[in-house]
Amino acid sequence: MALLPVEEAIARLLALAKPIARIVEKPLAEAQGLVLAEDVTACVTFPAFDNSAMDGYALRHEDIAAGAVELTVIGESAAGRGFSGRVGPFQTVRIFTGAPLPEGADTVLMQEDAEALDAQRIRTRFTPAKGRHIRPRGQDFKEGETLLFVGERLDAGRLTLAAGMNRPRLPVFAPPRVAILSTGDELVAPGETPGPDQIVASNAFGVGALARENGAEVLDLGLVPDRADAIAEAVARARQAGADVLVTLGGASVGDHDLVQSSLLSLGMELDFWKIAMRPGKPLMVGRLEGIPVLGLPGNPVSSLVCALLFLEPLVALLARRSSPARAGEALLAEPLPANDTRQDYVRARLTRDDQGRVLAHPFARQDSSMMRVFAASDALIVRPVGAPALMAGDPCPILVLRPV
Template sequence: MISVDEALERILSAIRPLGSETVALPDSLGRIAAADVRARLFNPAFDVSAMDGYAVRAADVHPGATLQMIGTSQAGARFDGAVGPGQCVRIFTGAPVPPGADAVVMQEETRAEGAAITFEADVLSGRSIRYRGEDFAEGDVLAAAGAAITPNRLALIAAGNVSELAVARRPSIGILATGDELVPLGHPVGPDQIVASNSLGLAAFFAPHAGPITDHGIAPDSREALGAALARALDAEPDILITTGGASVGEHDLVQEMLKAKGVAIDFWRIAMRPGKPLMFGRRGKTLVFGLPGNPVSSLVTARIFVLPAVLALVGARPPAPQYLPLAADLGPNAARRHFLRGRLISDPDLGTAVEPVRQIDSGHLSSVAGADVLIVHKEHSSGLKRGHNIEVQRF
């Protein structure tokens, strides 16, 4: 067995980013920027008013001062002129500040009698003005290479008048389930059978990061049928092929044997972790091959810990930074394998946001995964941890 850290290092050392493609901005949501995205204009493009009121020369304004209103500036229709001594311009939020004015006084601090505007207080130069380029300037980086294009970042890029951008190409993923006991979703389930839920869960898990994702169905536990299914899946040359089941040491666990027979070079097999010990990793040509355990929890945990970092590395994304949260309850000692426990986030009156271990640790217990927010990383040879200890968590 090798450690979790060594397995991750060996996986990531085998990966090079897939390159980039150019897409329209609306199609970039959820993608990873392949290069710095730079603004093509200033925002604001000109000095604008931050509120409804009057554009003035600050030096002219004091309690009781009356200025002559000489025009109006509104969004999309600026005042065509300049503000001189003793003058002001009616202005609305988002409207260009006219030349000569250096402050905006909100309308609630004035009294209007026709074009005569009386002010009730002093005003400082610069008040209620958003200056040209205050948000960003032409050429500023709006999204750095490696950043995810989120909805708010997409809006920022749009404000910079960027209509298309280079994003990382997403990896193609193939998924093949194995096992005589599996039946497809919606089919009759015999007395010794279960629904093949792993493929559906994995496809959903990777959908935000990859595409296309191809479900190659279910291969029974026979060398001939499994070999044929693996050949079809590998010949499609996906960037990643994931198999589930058949990765252990039983008489019906044939995946490793048949992967080798189809030309896959196995890098390692078995990790010092739980759940998920019988994980395989190998390669054929450009295709990275992950043999995940068949137990549903083990499959999802190993996908999160090993396959997701590989997917992110292929698109050049930054790996998520480690997160630490206080334990809401004591955690007992751990042996030689790193334990990824399911955890729920709770609001604790003393600790704030804390993580509560889910005591159900069976690797077939899917409802405990559905109710979990994070994986708690319980390190090897831990002597036990007390409530309040800050522990690493991995978000699903």
């Protein structure tokens, strides 16, 4: 059976999913990165009152229009503590940034444009335009205005605006729930002492981080032994939790101890495809279980992460109504690469810049799919298409950026 090309495999996986339609209300502190499900209007007017944009003196423009004059200081207006009186002819109020403009005043003179004669008198050194340094009421927005719109992703600026609109909670599309199931009798959790035939489980942490970076909530189903009943129990927990995606780590092949695929098939999974023409990551599985996309990632840590980048990242972004990170780019090879074979290769590499600012890709000599250290040090994956010819140092090559330089 011919191995499925990577691009076709990605398209078929994404065809199994639709953006999340559930709407929930989230407090502002929990809404970062989520997508608005409804238009949002302001509950207040901002600014709520005319206020000063500078430290200085609030005065009547007609008193200073003719040039330098002496004014009597009759009080002070500070943020949260305004002046309650009225500014009359040739009077002024000491005012600070953000403080309410006193009644009768129509201009603010910056403090450096005033000469203090004593505690109660100043002389103007400059004549600003009428209305200068005043933020009028409603300059930013007015109560009832629609300022945030359905489909917008809540970033720092939009969350700040929502808070200023006096909206403590926002209607958003629910983040997708990604359940991660790690299988293998050989696995122990970080912090435990592995037995002579065991290893420390690592894949779920990187895969989970990638899912969260793209807007998902992650349910870690823990380490499950290589038993069909244990796998079925973990899948039942994922269903009860309302998982939108089930990700399995390891055990998706067809060896005597690889029970994930057979267990899921017995639970009713419809297998869409298995095995991809890529390196690392050939034994990748995709199916659907009661409407939930199932993504079976390889057990080797690097294979798992590469496949998560290519498959899980766009899947979660689609469900979360977000755009996938823009990873595609181009670099110049720092050293030669041989011709490629029948599987699309993803070569781990460091990125640097030369003295002309061009991006250079330095492939690591060791590319074993179990080597976490190499992947952690990588800034990019050099993409080598099926049948790609040999490349020399200085040749351009496509890359997927892990960390920009």
